[in-house]
Amino acid sequence: MSERYPFKVLRKPKFQSSSLVVGWNEDAGQLGPGVIDYLTRGLGGERFGEIEPEDFFSLGGIRVEHDVAQFPESNFYSCHKNNLAIFRSTPPRFEWYKFLNSILDVAERYCGTKQLYTIGGMVALAAHTTPRALLATSSSQEVKESLKQYDLVRDMDYQTATGQRPTLNSFLLWLAGRRDIPGVSLWVPIPSYLVANEDPRGQKKVLQFFDERLGLNIDFSDIDHEIQKQNEKLAQARLRLPEVDDYILRLESNLSLSQEENERLTREIAEFLREE
């Protein structure tokens, strides 16, 4: 019995030795989707394949979000001129090992992928006005060395806390390492009150790294505009809501908030941004 491949390649991309960027739809500050959309739009990315959903998602019905029916999507894009392959997906619910291996199968067979980058946002108790950091976890010491000229935090120590599980990005990085594909997991700490919204500033931080590392020549004017728009909205929120201003001021002064205060700040900002 021959094994059925869970992916469909619509047309074979013409890559020599590509880099693969992976991001997930459900991400803090919409970091992964924001970066990937910006890259595919800006670099003229074309969809060339997908992973079929039936093995990896519960298909007993559909989810409705913002009045619209949703369906899990797992798509590959190619940006030929830049030797860049991109994968954007809903995080799988089952068969993670098979799913992640399918990404790497497509990357190796059709894209000649030589390096992998994953993107993920993480929650941070910080103000939106503080500069975003970019944290990198490498698959090997050699990869880490190759990153030293970039503005990255490269010396992170971390162990999964009790009751938590590693992220899909760590799982994918580990699997890539087993196939001798060098990889880097990129993490941006997102201000907690922007986790459920967009964080264009965090997205730009990742885009700047890719621009430099992969020589993409990205036009940043659109994202700069987004950052400016959001900064203005948040400044208005601070003016209109003194409590919000007080919370953010405290974060700017490196003071912590209680869980209740943080939840209140997150709720107020979400409501304000929705109404605007």
Add this chain to the structure above:
Amino acid sequence: MGVKLYKRPRLKNPVMIASWPGIANIGLIAVDTLREALGAEEFGEIEPWDFFYPQRVSIKGGVLEALEFPSSKFYFKKTEKKDLIFFIGEEQPAGGSSVYAEGEKAYQIANLVLDVAEKFHCRRVYTSGAAVAPIHHTMVPRVWAVPNNPDLIAEIKKYENTILMSEIEEREGQGNIVGLNGLLLGVARKRKIEAICVMGEIPVYLQGLPLPYPKASRSVLEVLTSSLGIGVDMSKLDRWTEQLEQEIEDVYNQIPSEIKKQLEKLKQVTYAGPAEPSPITEEDKRRIMEDIDKFFKKRGRGIE
């Protein structure tokens, strides 16, 4: 996906004892205590990645050092009376939110365990778990035993402190064993391997607490060791039981007095047949279960 054996021990018609986590880890603790007491040697494992999501990542100095998965390991021990194979699963391969395995993955892992049992010509498999029962925590938990072959019933009847499903009121020999501790019995039946699941009783009001219940593990271990003709030191389980008793009493004392009054009646529960009337009625038991359920749900919300 498969089994990796590091060595091929020479075993003579061994008995396999398998367990996965479940309620209060009653079965797992019993089997692991036996494995440890006998000093069984690890000789193989089921490769985890197809079945489990990783449980831990270690990043050191910015480099991914290790990704750890739940283990599923085989151990063996040659004793004077019997040769034994232990299988201990750190997690059940659940796909969604449940902690119990079901569907294709459960069936696959059960078959991999039994592949090893057959490879070494195991003549019997024991699995072990928990039985949620209307009993009081001051009582000695009994062991419910379910065989996968009616020929084993006569043998089970000779086990001490052990009952069959037909001996429990209103069950009439019916019931369910959730997860792999039960499924393995069924898959063994399909393969014509005899198997028995032994389950230690846990009071209904303790089942949802994040605490082990070593008192029931001890009951299970007594049944296992006596049926295998092996003696082990159980003092570790006894000490653990003593330590937890105070914790359980503390929880018990937080229960509102009207519910506690109902629970006190559980001290008189027996598994008497219809000819010998039970000291509390089935209606009483149902009410106790409902009250307890409501209390712990409320308590759970309070903690959140």
